[in-house]
Amino acid sequence: MSVAAVRVDDRLIHGQVVVGWGQPLGLGFIALVDDGVRASDWEQDLYRMGVPPGIEAIFASLDEAARRYAEWERDPRVGLVLTGDIDTVGALAARVPSLHRVILGGLHHRPGRVERLRYVYLTEEEIAKLRALVAHGVEVSAQDVPTARAVPLAEFAR
Amino acid sequence: MSEPLKGVVVSHAGLAQSLVAAAESISGVTDALVPVSNEGCDGGSLQARIGGAIGAGPAVVFVDLPGGSCLTGAVRIARGQGRGVTVVTGVNLAMLLDFVFHRDATPAEAAERAREAGGRAIRVAPA
Numbered sequence: 001m002s003v004a005a006v007r008v009d010d011r012l013i014h015g016q017v018v019v020g021w022g023q024p025l026g027l028g029f030i031a032l033v034d035d036g037v038r039a040s041d042w043e044q045d046l047y048r049m050g051v052p053p054g055i056e057a058i059f060a061s062l063d064e065a066a067r068r069y070a071e072w073e074r075d076p077r078v079g080l081v082l083t084g085d086i087d088t089v090g091a092l093a094a095r096v097p098s099l100h101r102v103i104l105g106g107l108h109h110r111p112g113r114v115e116r117l118r119y120v121y122l123t124e125e126e127i128a129k130l131r132a133l134v135a136h137g138v139e140v141s142a143q144d145v146p147t148a149r150a151v152p153l154a155e156f157a158r
Numbered sequence: 159m160s161e162p163l164k165g166v167v168v169s170h171a172g173l174a175q176s177l178v179a180a181a182e183s184i185s186g187v188t189d190a191l192v193p194v195s196n197e198g199c200d201g202g203s204l205q206a207r208i209g210g211a212i213g214a215g216p217a218v219v220f221v222d223l224p225g226g227s228c229l230t231g232a233v234r235i236a237r238g239q240g241r242g243v244t245v246v247t248g249v250n251l252a253m254l255l256d257f258v259f260h261r262d263a264t265p266a267e268a269a270e271r272a273r274e275a276g277g278r279a280i281r282v283a284p285a
Contacts, residue, residue: 010201011200011201011230012227014225014226014227014230015226043230047230048225049224049225049247050224050225050229106200107200108198108203110202
């Protein structure tokens, strides 16, 4: 089936991903692209606890994700690729020409960030990086759950 | 005698606040449980909320789901505090009601007792 969505969510694998997206999409795997989690066995165990039987949790570094993305696209199961920040998804998009769409699913408040949507807080620098992605041909929108409208970047990052 | 255990309830949205309010209303014990919501938090800020609610410990942290941001934040804090904090998933009202009256145990003992109490409360009612 391939990769159904590439999502940026600073909570990584959590209820909204597993249930909110996992159920309606019929996910067969979630590929979490995060160098820190990839290097930590106990963190992988922790994230695995939240994944129901029938969904494989794949933990990949950025380098591994760039190498394996084509394999994930060919996978007969429905997959979701997940990163925790804009830098990681930007770096992945730069190395994967077939990555054409990014969904911001949850980026929460931190010092310097401003609320753009209820579940999306961004600094000006992060907005500039997202605009660069758009200029590179990647569609960027925000959508926390599948039943919500996908809000284009231009609407919430003026 | 050492200080009784504190219970910290961590959940999505307003579930923790409601569970704590219900437990206090039923038990009359109002100094045992602290609610924490993950609303509006990234991982770091949720950990800060949980850590603030635990304080110096010892404590049992009750989490709603056996996976996800609440569990992740709670376990990260528990690992940082060693044996002073234990995490239990699948929080329900029955386990909180049992916990508030049994806070003289170690965190690990209280967590195991809470798990048993919570599990016993899940039944199919006779028709």
